[in-house]
Amino acid sequence: MKKPLKFLQTFIRPFKSPLGEDSQQQKEEDLETIAAQEQKQISFETLVAATQDFHSKQRLGQGGFGPVFKGKLEDGKEIAVKKLSRSSNQGKKEFTTEAKLLARVQHKNVVNLLGYCAHGAEKLLVYEYVANESLDKLLFKSSDGGKRGVLDWKKRYDVIIGVARGLLYLHEDSHICIVHRDIKASNILLDDKWNPKIADFGMARLFPEDQTHVNTRVAGTNGYMAPEYVMHGLLSVKADVFSYGVLVLELISGRKNSSFTGEAEAQNLLEWAWKLYKKGRGIEIMDPTLSSTMSTTEQVSFCIQVGLLCTQADPKLRPTMRRVVVMLSKKPATLDEPTRPGYPGSRYRRPRRNVDNSNSSDSMSREANASSLASASTSITHTATTSMLTSPTPPSRGKQPMEG
Structure with missing residues (x-):
């Protein structure tokens, strides 16, 4: 157990935000603990061989995180490999978010994460290959x-x-x-x-x-x-x-x-x-x-x-x-x-809500900015390419949050 924990501590360290920008996710179990329990490390050499050294003809797409490559393992299993671009700041957060979430989910209709790889500055996520197009x-x-x-x-x-x-x-x-x-x-x-x-x-x-x-x-x-x-x-x-x-x-x-x-x-x-x-x-x-x-x-x-x-x-x-x-x-x-x-x-x-004086200024500010948010939304387009990825693993939960 110690070895995969050490590996994933190395994996996640470059992605930790010094500002703690997502406190909700930080309260969740650490990626290394989850991955050590549910996922496996895949060697960089294995992925190099599977993708023909990340050859351009194996390239499936390009997103904010970096390129995606098709590969085949020695046992014949086809995979898709997400390779984080070293220059992608947006990709680092999305890459870590996806790793955290998909390490804990598994369903027929959710893409399946197979494992991780960290090799020096290289950070990769490995998925089952999905045959047909998006x-x-x-x-x-x-x-x-x-x-x-x-x-x-x-x-x-x-x-x-x-x-x-x-x-x-x-x-x-x-x-x-x-x-x-x-x-x-x-x-x-x-x-x-x-x-x-x-x-x-x-x-x-x-x-x-x-x-x-x-x-x-x-x-x-x-x-x-x-x-x-x-x-x-x-x-x-x-x-x-x-x-x-x-x-x-x-x-x-x-x-x-x-x-x-x-x-x-x-x-x-x-x-x-x-x-x-x-x-x-x-x-x-x-x-x-x-x-x-x-x-x-x-x-x-x-x-x-x-x-x-x-x-x-x-x-x-x-x-x-x-x-x-x-x-x-x-x-x-x-x-x-x-x-x-x-x-x-x-x-x-939005239905009116009773707010105390301490929150009223914030509420008024949000309302004042509503129109600018609406116009800005037209440029908020997630460009990550999803031509080929997969899903992971977890148990059922009892109580569920529902909107009133």
């Missing part, structure tokens, strides 16, 4: 025409259910509640059986069990962030629910919310889906390529309503991920009627 590369049109035809309705519906189950695990069934903060198509990987896996935990937050939300800096991707988070910095599991709802509507329509164009009556996907739904024409958002892969559109209409329920402006009205999984697993007789979704230009107001 969802965004298949779902949205590209200059070469895209590959949407690969994703028939059954595959898309399986992604909708799989991501919901993965989020339910993170929110309620893992060792502690984890809010991902960046659920989007590029962070959903598809394995060789088309099972979705939630990836890229660089911005994830651990969530206290006795709180319904935390105040935090705004970080995420434009088009997926919940209004209460963008405007007021209020983060809860309902922020992930909102992002999930956007993803559901993107899967159905084949159109990207953050770059939505072509509809005179709407400026974004949520507004378009909402207006058509209110007119009883919600099915019109369906990707035309799906029409030949289904016998009825009833399931699509049902999922549109689920997506709109998840993207409601008021977080209290959004369902929990447990409720979403139940709805998708066993269709209820009727669903609640969704209210207007939250999107730029829609009206969401």
